[in-house]
Amino acid sequence: MSAPTASRPVGVDLQENEENRALVEAIEADNDDLTIRHMPGIIRLTKNGRLVINQASVEQRLGRPWETHEFQMAIITYFGEFVEWDDDQIVIAWQH
Amino acid sequence: MQIELRTQVIEPERKTFTNLVDRFGDRPASRYEEGSIDIQSVANFHYRPLWSADHEIYDADYTAFKLEDPYSFTDPRQLYYAPYVQSRAAMNEAFVKTIDYVEKKDLLQKLPAGWDALVGEVLVPLRHWEAGAELVSVEGSRWAYGTTIDQCCVFAAFDRIGNAQNLSRVGIVYGEGHDGALAAAKQRWLEAPEMQGLRRLIEEVLAGTTGQDYAAKLLTVDLTDRLIYGLMYNLLDEAALTGGAGAYSLVAQHFSSWFGDQRRWIDQLVKTWFADPTYGESNKAAFDAVLATRWAQIVEAVSDLAAAVDARIDAGASASVAASAAAVAADLAALGLTVPGGN
Amino acid sequence: MTVSPEKPARKLSMKQRYSALTHDLDWAPTYVQEEEIFPFTTFEGIKVHDWSKWEDPFRLTVEAYNKYQAEKDRRLYAVLDGFAQSQGQVGLTDARYMNAMKIFLQGIPVHEYNAHRNFSYLARYANGPGARFAALCQSMDELRHAQTEIHTLSHYNKYFDGMHHWHHWTDRVWYLSVPKSFFEDAMTAGPFEWLIAIGFSFEYLLTNLLFVPFMSGASFNGDLPTMTFGFSAQSDESRHMTLGLEAIKFMCEQDEDNVPIVQDWLDKWFWRGYRLIALVAGMMDYMHPKRVMSWKEAFELYFEEQMLNGLFKDLEYYGIKPPRHVQWAIDEKEILSHQVYWVLYQFSHAAAFSTTIPNAEDQAWLEANYPETWPVFKEVAWDKAQRVMDAGGRYFNPGLPQLCTVCQIPMGFTEPGNPLVQCQRQSVYEGERYDFCSDGCQWIFDREPTKYRQAWLPVHQIFQGNCGGPGGLPAVAEWYKLGPNDGAEYLGSNDQKNWLAWHGQTPKEA
Secondary structure, three states: OOOOHHHOEEEEEEEOOHHHHHHHHHHHHHOOOOEEEEEOOEEEEEEEOEEEEEHHHHHHHHOOOOOHHHHHHHEEEEEOEEEEEOOOEEEEEOOO | OOOOOOOOOOOOOOOOOHHHHHHHOOOOOOHHHHHHOOOOOOOOOOOOOOOOOOOOOOOHHHOOOOOOOHHHOOOOOOOOHHHHHHHHHHHHHHHHHHHHHHHHOOHHHOOOHHHHHHHHHHHOOHHHHHHHHHHHHHHHHHHOOOHHHHHHHHHHHHHHHHHHHHHHHHHHHHOOOOOHHHHHHHHHHHHOHHHHHHHHHHHHHHHOOOOOOHHHHHHHHHHHHHHHHHHHHHHHHHHHHHOOOHHHHHHHHHHHHHHHHHHHHHHHHHHHHHHOOOOHHHHHHHHHHHHHHHHHHHHHHHHHHHHHHHOOOOOOHHHHHHHHHHHHHHHHHHOOOOOOOOO | OOOOOOOOOOOOOHHHHHHHHOHHHOOOOOOOOHHHHOOOOOOOOOOOOOHHHOOOOOOOOHHHHHHHHHHHHHHHHHHHHHHHHOOHHHHOOOHHHHHHHHHHHHHOHHHHHHHHHHHHHHHHHOOOHHHHHHHHHHHHHHHHHHHHHHHHHHHHHOOOOOOOOHHHHHOOOHHHHHHHHHHHHHHHOOHHHHHHHHHHHHHHHOHHHHHHHHHHHHHHOOOHHHHHHHHHHHHHHHHHHHHHHHHHHHHHHHOOOHHHHHHHHHHHHHHHHHHHOHHHHHHHHHOOOOOOOOHHHHHHHHHHHHHHHHHHHHHHHHOOOOOOOHHHHHHHOOOHHHHHHHHHHHHHHHOOOEEOOOOHHHHHHHHHHOOOOHHHHHHHHHHHHHHHHHOOOOOOOOOOOOEOOOOOOEOOOEEOOEEEEEOOEEEEEOOEEEEEOOHHHHHHHHHOHHHHOOOOOHHHHHHOOOOOOOOHHHHHHHHHOOOOOOOEEOOOOHHHHHHHHHOOOOOOOO
């Protein structure tokens, strides 16, 4: 049987640019044991189990209104599944 | 990356792609041309579709409306993907400003009684007409022969689902932020006698009760739209301003403005079909067939809608729709078509 | 992209709003039967009991879609315009890099467009409004990709050969029937198979193996427009991955009878997709002057690690197993790129790109990355080709290759574990013999022989006299509308001469 979902990696690749700085900082602040890897133009964020992106956390660091829909401007690719995408939070995890 | 400053001008080997040079001559091509002309495959298909043994993947025979050269039709708006989304983003932004303002000022809660009923019971249910029209448009996107027609169809489909979503937003604001008014509007769409003509029409078109020709279906919807839009977004826009229902006019302007844009490509397509050196006459005959099977039904369905308007406000809706129908019939007759009912 | 600070607080959640704006537009017809409106969703044997269970996590509205896509395009086209104005093509690592992008232009935009048309088909004929709207957005996205690719490469077409008649070649030239037959196979299947073939297998399972080599390769070789296009398209791709994953889960969850059908499709489309991407393997190991990673590394990271050890663990829950012929692909990773490029090298006189012998730097990289297999290829192929060049010639294969009936790649593959033995498989169906490059392709044929025997195999067509002539390859090249500078050998080519002139060098100085 597969390893429990809490211990399998999930992650997201974001465009590494000025605009996404606040987004990355918010994700870092809100997720323990996050691994960050830099590649040309890309920043890869991974952790085991669940990765959360909190709207309020991003908006506070960004200094202007930010809605979760805007996340798709930053994303390059991801692994895991979007198990939640609401006004306040996005969650990436494996379901099984 | 090293950047070298060039002191010589590098002459290009060619100005554009060969197919465009062959068609238009040796000149630079527009992005519309590069992204739309000759993109769809036309030759050497490997397999027949499992779902249609009689056709190829792309086949001019999915419709009775044909062009000797599919690219004799181009979109007069010159829309390819990038300018399309930019144009619609601007239109959406304008609509959002309107609906936010209407919501903030509770304008839909301050309508005179007849207009209030009109919005909840006649306007908002038309979100389902738009949803049905979207399906007809996207059907065209799959079966059209040639990229230029397909592209107009998929953009029309996205526009119509956008219209449906905008009418839904009107319904949410009308319902003071909840979706109760949408549920009521759907009930009217399903059950109110005045709506059944339109609902039956769109269901029959989607099912293909008079045939599966995507272009015939598009034209059926367009003929109906001409009457619906004339009623709901032109006549009533004017009536709202004199009837103390300014909010209606604020909303309606977005839809009539969109319809003006929509007409441009459909009118150009019909014109191109009728002017085709090989298929002009058969295209006209195909259009006549649409009129013979659907025109009376269309007029009756929108007349029912007009009667529903007249039951709620005083705007002369029925007379207006009758006049619109006559005007459309006259336009069609001027093109050489035969409109049933002798108009 | 500002949000009005005075926007009224929403009473509906994002999920409820999304539902009101998509699912709720739908209604059950009463004047006609539902099957008349949606006639294509039962013939494949897939059972759906509740379409409302289709999930779309992105929950886009038309407004959000237009807003964000418009912003992406503004940024992309600004880069394209800037690159053109500054004669950016001069800053590439080398002109021979463009051969990778010639294959890209000839092999991809038409099929992005095909995907657009077939997602329009799903947007019309899927019974569920959630699935339909997601398909409509993907249809729009694929049109975007087709056009942005063409526009991105349009600038290069002005300065390099092998791009000017791309669509004409896409539908005729031998190596391009590999992607053409792949996409047409998917388009001629039913809607559920399409979702597994393209939505899942291509857009989820294999997408990184296609895009990362091209886009990272662009970045490493000074191709700013392609790199920018790649980043711009990728955010659309994350929605596509989501749709594909949702498709496979939805089908498995709706009825357990669907699982074996889905598994068979997964097995078929992994193999067809894997063979399609063989062209990318050859391109990334041999056509990029500066390389990002080897095919072997890319396959290990993007498929073995991320998919087999990530995604498939998740799909185990449904009883879905890794693809049937996956071990064959794993066994091939050390030799695939070498076999493919050797084929391309031999036949580029009949192609719209040029090839050349790997130079000293290339060979050092190949040795370092394939220490066990490169020396064999060097000895049996490249040293011989070099001797021909040294004697003033250039080795081109004088004949025409046998193509695999299914994947349509020339039969240059070998038995797993035995790279010196040609792999040939055969099936006889209704008295005719059909040939295949592998167990995977044979298995695909044997499931649906009446489909695959229809194929327009380019070499068969040439021999049947349907591709110009008589007059051998020159007549075929004319029928293909290949210009004299569009293929063959890179050294001494028009592209190379121009490149040297732009940099103030003559061929002697190079």
